Amino acid sequence: MNTRLCILLILLSLSISIVDGLLHSLMVLRLSFCTELEVPHFFCELDQVIKLACSDTLFNNILVYVVTSMLGGVPLLGIIYSYIKIVSSILRISSSGGKHKAFSTCGSPLSVVSLFYGTAFGVYISSAYTDSTRKTAIASLMYIVVPQMLNPFIYSLRNRDMKEALRKLIRTSPFL
Numbered sequence: 001m002n003t004r005l006c007i008l009l010i011l012l013s014l015s016i017s018i019v020d021g022l023l024h025s026l027m028v029l030r031l032s033f034c035t036e037l038e039v040p041h042f043f044c045e046l047d048q049v050i051k052l053a054c055s056d057t058l059f060n061n062i063l064v065y066v067v068t069s070m071l072g073g074v075p076l077l078g079i080i081y082s083y084i085k086i087v088s089s090i091l092r093i094s095s096s097g098g099k100h101k102a103f104s105t106c107g108s109p110l111s112v113v114s115l116f117y118g119t120a121f122g123v124y125i126s127s128a129y130t131d132s133t134r135k136t137a138i139a140s141l142m143y144i145v146v147p148q149m150l151n152p153f154i155y156s157l158r159n160r161d162m163k164e165a166l167r168k169l170i171r172t173s174p175f176l
Contacts, residue, residue: 020071027063031055047123072120079113094144108154112147119143 024046031053046064050057083106090102119142 020067023067027060029059031057061159076117083110112150116143116147
């Protein structure tokens with residue numbers, strides 16, 4: 001990938017994020033809130049803030065679902081398409097050892113993507129049907145914190161030196 005294309009992709013990603021954040025911030029500013037309210041999460045998730053509003057939130061809810069569908073759905077479709085292409089390429093490999101190695105390489109990133117999208121989808125769907133703030137907060141934690149924590153482990157565990165260091169740590173640790 002050339003430098004110019006890489007910079008354009010970064011600027012596009014940054015621009016979309018800024019416009020999305022600004023759009024939702026401006027939409028929340030038009031809402032009125034009752035006094036003495038607390039967001040029952042460890043961060044102000046947009047859906048939970050909208051639930052606390054005393055004014056009509058129909059337009060905000062529609063906007064959240066439309067924007068989330070576009071900004072979450074389009075990348076998800078791209079990921080699904082790329083994994084379909086990867087699987088079809090792997091299936092064309094003649095040796096079973098090569099297939100196994102290729103599938104094991106793809107398994108970890110796919111599990112992180114599944115964890116992220118599965119819990120994010122669950123949070124937004126369940127928040128429409130349930131008022132269990134504890135379950136919603138745990139699910140939010142799963143899609144905000146856990147995938148980002150797993151990425152360095154997934155990509156470093158492919159390295160032989162990291163695998164060997166982890167094996168030594170497990171063997172010498174009295175707790176493991």
